[in-house]
Amino acid sequence: MKCPPWPEGRKLVHLDLKGAPPRPSYLHKLIELFSELGADGLLVEYEDMCPYEGELQLLRATEQPAYSRQEILSMQEFARSKSMEVIPLVQTFGHMEFVLKHRPLWGLREVAHCVGTLNPHKEEGLRLVMEMLRQVVDLHPGVNTLHIGADEVYMLGEGEESKLWLASPGRTVEQLFLTYVTKVAKAIKEAWPHMTIIMWDDMMRGMSLDTLKESGLVGLVQPMLWDYNPDLNVDITVSLLEKYHRAGMSELWAASSFKGSTSVYTCVTRTQRHVENHIQWLKVASSLPAGVRLRGIALTGWQRYDHLSVLCELMPVALPSLAACLQTLLHGELSVEAQSRVSERLGVSSVEVETLFPGRRLAELIVELNALLSSDDIRYFENNMLVRGWFSPHQRQRRMVTPLITLRIHSQATEYLITLQQKVEGVKEEIKRLYPESTAQEWVEEHVSPVMAPLQRITEERMHDEETWSM
Numbered sequence: 001m002k003c004p005p006w007p008e009g010r011k012l013v014h015l016d017l018k019g020a021p022p023r024p025s026y027l028h029k030l031i032e033l034f035s036e037l038g039a040d041g042l043l044v045e046y047e048d049m050c051p052y053e054g055e056l057q058l059l060r061a062t063e064q065p066a067y068s069r070q071e072i073l074s075m076q077e078f079a080r081s082k083s084m085e086v087i088p089l090v091q092t093f094g095h096m097e098f099v100l101k102h103r104p105l106w107g108l109r110e111v112a113h114c115v116g117t118l119n120p121h122k123e124e125g126l127r128l129v130m131e132m133l134r135q136v137v138d139l140h141p142g143v144n145t146l147h148i149g150a151d152e153v154y155m156l157g158e159g160e161e162s163k164l165w166l167a168s169p170g171r172t173v174e175q176l177f178l179t180y181v182t183k184v185a186k187a188i189k190e191a192w193p194h195m196t197i198i199m200w201d202d203m204m205r206g207m208s209l210d211t212l213k214e215s216g217l218v219g220l221v222q223p224m225l226w227d228y229n230p231d232l233n234v235d236i237t238v239s240l241l242e243k244y245h246r247a248g249m250s251e252l253w254a255a256s257s258f259k260g261s262t263s264v265y266t267c268v269t270r271t272q273r274h275v276e277n278h279i280q281w282l283k284v285a286s287s288l289p290a291g292v293r294l295r296g297i298a299l300t301g302w303q304r305y306d307h308l309s310v311l312c313e314l315m316p317v318a319l320p321s322l323a324a325c326l327q328t329l330l331h332g333e334l335s336v337e338a339q340s341r342v343s344e345r346l347g348v349s350s351v352e353v354e355t356l357f358p359g360r361r362l363a364e365l366i367v368e369l370n371a372l373l374s375s376d377d378i379r380y381f382e383n384n385m386l387v388r389g390w391f392s393p394h395q396r397q398r399r400m401v402t403p404l405i406t407l408r409i410h411s412q413a414t415e416y417l418i419t420l421q422q423k424v425e426g427v428k429e430e431i432k433r434l435y436p437e438s439t440a441q442e443w444v445e446e447h448v449s450p451v452m453a454p455l456q457r458i459t460e461e462r463m464h465d466e467e468t469w470s471m
Helices: 024-037 054-059 069-081 103-108 123-138 160-166 173-191 209-213 234-246 271-287 315-331 336-346 360-374 385-390 393-397 403-434 437-447 449-470
Strands: 010-016 041-045 085-089 145-147 196-200 222-226 252-259 294-301
Touching (some): 010 024, 010 085, 010 315, 041 294, 103 123, 123 145, 123 173, 173 196, 209 234, 222 294, 234 252, 252 271, 252 315, 271 294, 271 315, 294 315, 315 336, 360 403, 403 449
Parallel strands (some): 010 041, 041 085, 085 145, 145 196, 196 222
């Protein structure tokens, strides 16, 4: 059933730069495409790709150079030329892995073994966060909105200082969270009185209405409720938004997903899953009671689940999904007409990945290579009858192998390896055109090497066997 189109409000595309940061030239092409597809803003999560200076210079990426100041300014200027607002996202509490992984900053963790959560009691931590924000704001002349993250603050309350704080009667982990975030928000307002502050909502979902009202956050922040599931529960989501509104947080946002939320290691985006997520969000928007409205929606495109996890899908293979999701928001469904519009703009015959611009060739090659890597013949080569029956680890260790069958196994493994290596070289070259070389290396090591390793091991062991036969 068709839903009403997305109500008036911003449609932001999330750029997650903590993995596979696009080269500046490709980034401009992407921004142009986002604008053509109906987006009117960017939510940019820089992490270590921000060119931090001074005492924060250690936060810069080392696998590839961080963007330069001029590259970030140029990106914003290009976005403005397309009537797109740029909203920086800077994590300030949870998901601070890119900060707290550095040895000089280990002492600012809530607990030693949780790399992502900042200790909320140390003034040094707040000072660090404010200096990060100051440098990011300085890199964005005229910015009037900041997203301060604050999602998934794992292990909060487990640190020794937090345990002491919580020992006082009536204090809870919820209050600990709210106290720190309020402190950050007030510091931002003091530094930049005009600044609008957005934050993720998940740490507040279980809080009572009274707790939220008394939190000190009312009037300071605008919650962004995120849910990336294709079966998002509409009633529960509407109820959450109503609760925030009744608490006095009347400016609300939604966050959906067009990629990077299926699994931590997904290689190729499945469009329909993400379209269904947006249909559910349309149902939420149309079910809100009078007076409750959403300021906009951020279509998230996660490149990693966190700073230390593997790469999710690269942007080129997700562009049909993004296009389809934006058309779904604009029209209330992914109609035949909307699919035709997507196909015409991207050069695809369907909204699932086939071919597309920009990054068309890379998407084609990734889809082809992924099909090979996912085939049972290659992925489970060690489980086929010949290998398990005549070339098992036990037989190889004792050189109890049959040369005739070993030759057949080696021939098939070699054929697969040659095919994969040819495809991999093509993918690597295309990735390096659009991304840093380190992205190509990481992508191959994560998606290809684990599948090729058993084939390489079998061919290498067969060479040792040949030496045994000739003795």
